[in-house]
Amino acid sequence: MxxxxxxxxxxxxxxxxxxxxxxxxxxxxxxxxxxxxxxxxxxxxxxxxxxxxxxxxxxxxxxxxxxxxxxxxxxxxxxxxxxxxxxxxxxxxxxxxxxxxxxxxxxxxxxxxxxxxxxxxxxxxxxxxxxxxxxxxxxxxxxxxxxxxxxxxxxxxxxxxxxxxxxxxxxxxxxxxxxxxxxxxxxxxxxxxxxxxxxxxxxxxxxxxxxxxxxxxxxxxxxxxxxxxxxxxxxxxxxxxxxxxxxxxxxxxxxxxxxxxxxxxxxxxxxxxxxxxxxxxxxxxxxxxxDDAACQEASRQEIIRRYYHALGSLLKGESSEDEALKIELLMNQIGVTVHDRRVVDAALSRARETDGPAAAMELGDGRIITGKTTNLLGASAALLLNALKDLAGISHEQHVISPEAIEPIQKLKVDYLQSKNPRLHTDEVLIALSTSSYTNPAADRALAQVPNLKGCQVHTSVMLSDVDIKVFKKLGVDLTSEATYETKQHYH
Structure with a gap:
């Protein structure tokens, strides 16, 4: 920024x-x-x-x-x-x-x-x-x-x-x-x-x-x-x-x-x-x-983030519709829409392509990185890994965490901790990356890029778990999400 x-x-x-x-x-x-x-x-x-x-x-x-x-x-x-x-x-x-x-x-x-x-x-x-x-x-x-x-x-x-x-x-x-x-x-x-x-x-x-x-x-x-x-x-x-x-x-x-x-x-x-x-x-x-122009643009982006937060709070029953409507009026006053947040369209486009939850991140230099849901990783975890690899100059085809290292974590989650979702969250993929860094130089290079995520912008096509939200906050990433759940269950 x-x-x-x-x-x-x-x-x-x-x-x-x-x-x-x-x-x-x-x-x-x-x-x-x-x-x-x-x-x-x-x-x-x-x-x-x-x-x-x-x-x-x-x-x-x-x-x-x-x-x-x-x-x-x-x-x-x-x-x-x-x-x-x-x-x-x-x-x-x-x-x-x-x-x-x-x-x-x-x-x-x-x-x-x-x-x-x-x-x-x-x-x-x-x-x-x-x-x-x-x-x-x-x-x-x-x-x-x-x-x-x-x-x-x-x-x-x-x-x-x-x-x-x-x-x-x-x-x-x-x-x-x-x-x-x-x-x-x-x-x-x-x-x-x-x-x-x-x-x-x-x-x-x-x-x-x-x-x-x-x-x-x-x-x-x-x-x-x-x-x-x-x-x-x-x-x-x-x-x-x-x-x-x-x-x-x-x-x-x-x-x-x-x-x-x-x-x-x-x-x-x-x-x-x-x-x-x-x-x-x-x-x-x-x-x-x-630099007044820089502060104006930063503020416009903040209003969009607040709008997404209000929509999420409305979905969870934590606020009234009035809050989101007021912020929408503010967006109209300054002439912006959610599409002025670059990661929004990138995440939604990726979601349509893959027919599943997806996420996008804007790096400090303006590059857009995306992540999709796989059998091993949730969209946010995949995005995080892709961004770290990109920052470290590592090919996306190169594994920094072997599938064999992920499978025991999935077994622990599903067989012993009774989790219904075997895919790794953002905190779990960071732990897996850190343990891999001991023997894999590429993983070590990727892990060293974590501080460079601070100030990056992320948007996801679905609401995230509390775990993923907290990890992004700790990383200093500004997060927004579509006001929709990944599943159609009533309890989340």
Whole structure:
């Protein structure tokens, strides 16, 4: 993928801007971190050159001043919401994030369960965290949020929420994903700090939408596609336009909540330090785009990937038709179809030729490699093997794994592990390749190409097993699949 983003410039500008914002407040700043803090793969895909751990690097520079509070919605716990890029539930991701932050020398002070209304699953998660020695606080659903300001900013509104005890001047509020209640957590804390006579500030670090890109820029539309399940809508910031006469981009939830935050600041300071939602932000990403055309194309591809994901979720009963329809409208706005993803037609054409499941991969240099289903290998496994051989300059007729090495694995799967499918999955073919590399120099050359799969694009003509999906994720491959099962069974 062509680089379109200057990550070092971003780190320098963003770090300086956050420090300047901290200096605006005397003793306590709540900094809401939107998007993925530890591994922002969405940003890395739509801003090629952006490193997924950029925000983490920034925080490590402030580790002596900062503590982290992780917010998770009780509603997301109740419905077992899955983090799409990792394939794990939000509650498990909270535990993963805690370990990741601690491993990087960052202090995690507590977890807050938001939108709580007595959900049994939330109670179980609270007990689990407490048994692990992690402080847990509860924030409740508030009637009339966010429009009924007198009720929200009262003892019956934010006043019902637990006060989160913090010990450091910079409090980072983050979450496993969007819609977790990060902003409401910050506002609630400002209310409680005011009751305790503490002058606290608030700022927002949200990468998307990028405020100084056009409203319909593909990067910003890709954000709408990523949050289609939340029905987020990018919009012109009316408060910023009125205050400064300048057009900037924000999104509906921030615009809706701004009057609440503005009212709270007026109560704390006598006047608000911010005139618009855009003023609250500290995002410098838009200033670090080095190749706009590259970022636009990367974003168009991301919208197509999101569309396929929505279709798959619909097939599995995990989302409504509205999500896919909204992304389809976004595709129409920027004039793309699924056929603009090169691997789609290649995979479908191969499937028609072979009358069976097939897969296609676009390598870093633009070459398209395909794989078909055989008696020994599934289409994804065959594709993986073909791509590694191609990258290593090995003829496709040359075996890097002998059929004799595959047959014992099939016997194990079918005879001893009661698997109905004897064909090797992607993880099994990689293991077979690694064992063959000890005696076969060609297999060793092919195995050495595994790191070069990162960033490659793959499409399959059928939905894949969880095993294959996870392997492609670990390899750093961007995967899409047709929303159809390989078999016509009802249970998959």
């Amino acid at each position: 062509k680089i379109g983003f200057d990550n070092q410039k971003y780190l320098d500008m963003q770090s300086q801007h956050i420090r300047e914002r901290i200096d605006q407040f005397d003793n306590k700043l709540y900094l809401e971190f939107g998007g993925k803090l530890f591994d922002d793969y969405h940003a890395a895909r739509v801003l090629p050159g952006f490193e997924p751990d950029s925000k983490l690097r920034l925080l490590k520079q402030l580790s002596d001043q900062a503590e982290i509070v992780i917010a998770i919605s009780a509603k997301d716990i109740e419905k077992n919401k899955i983090r799409g890029d990792l394939g794990i539930t939000y509650d498990l991701d909270v535990l993963r994030l805690i370990d990741s932050f601690k491993d990087n020398g960052l202090f995690v002070g507590s977890v807050v369960i938001t939108q709580y209304s007595g959900q049994t699953s939330a109670n179980l998660f609270e007990n689990r965290l407490e048994h692990l020695g992690i402080k847990v606080y509860l924030h409740y659903s508030i009637d009339g949020y966010p429009s009924n300001i007198p009720h929200i900013v009262s003892d019956e509104g934010f006043g019902r929420n637990d006060y989160i005890e913090t010990t450091r001047p910079l409090v980072i509020i983050t979450a496993p994903g969007p819609g977790s209640g990060k902003m409401a957590t910050c506002l609630s804390q400002l209310y409680h700090e005011e009751k305790r006579g503490i002058r606290a500030g608030y700022a927002k670090f949200e990468t998307f939408p990028i405020w100084n890109l056009p409203l319909k820029h593909p990067v910003n539309l890709a954000y709408e596609a990523a949050t289609a399940d939340l029905n987020d809508i990018n919009m012109i910031d009316p408060f910023h336009l009125e205050a400064y006469g300048k057009t900037t981009v924000n999104y509906n939830r921030d615009v809706e909540i701004f009057p609440v935050l503005n009212t709270m600041f007026e109560k704390i300071y006598g006047e608000s330090p911010y005139k618009s939602p855009t003023d609250m932000g500290v995002n410098m990403a838009g200033n670090c785009i080095s």
